[in-house]
Amino acid sequence: MNRRTSFLLAFPLAAAPGLAEASELAGVWARGDGKARVLVEQCGDDLCATNVWVRPGTRNERVGDTLVMDVDPVGPSRYEGRARDVRRGLTYSMEISLDGAAMETRGCILGKLICRSANWTSLN
Structure with missing residues (x-):
């Protein structure tokens, strides 16, 4: 699993009760290794x-690669759920933590046997 797939994001915003907080994830984020920037925005009932x-x-990364996420708030500035990598056809468990303009993501496959984390900085 590469760093791109470890991020990742897409979340239901105002589509369901209690998920409006996911709007704090919206915007442009730069990955800590400086190799990618993503735009997180609502796409249907999810975030992409x-x-x-x-x-x-x-x-293994391209402009336009999209991760569709279905995450729910599990605490202040914390989200958990699933994310689907559209191009690769893979699904990951996803954990996201926010701290001001910083975000940490953790994506796992195979029942959380293989996980990767990434740090992100908001460019908003």
Whole structure:
């Protein structure tokens, strides 16, 4: 699993009670390694994280790659749920924590046997 797939994002916003808080995830985020930027926005009943910039030479990532997430708030500035990588056809369990303009994401596969985390900074 690469760093792109570990992020990730897309969440229901105002579509369901209690999920309006997910709007704090919306906007443009830069990954901590400097290799990608994603736009998180509502897409239907979910949120989508779409690569809007990828550093040239970054393997396995493309501008336009989209992660569709169905996450719910589980505490202040914390979300959990599932995320689907549209291009790769993979589904991950997803955990997201926010702290001001910083975000940490953790994506797992195989019953949480293989996980990756990424740090993000808001560019809003």
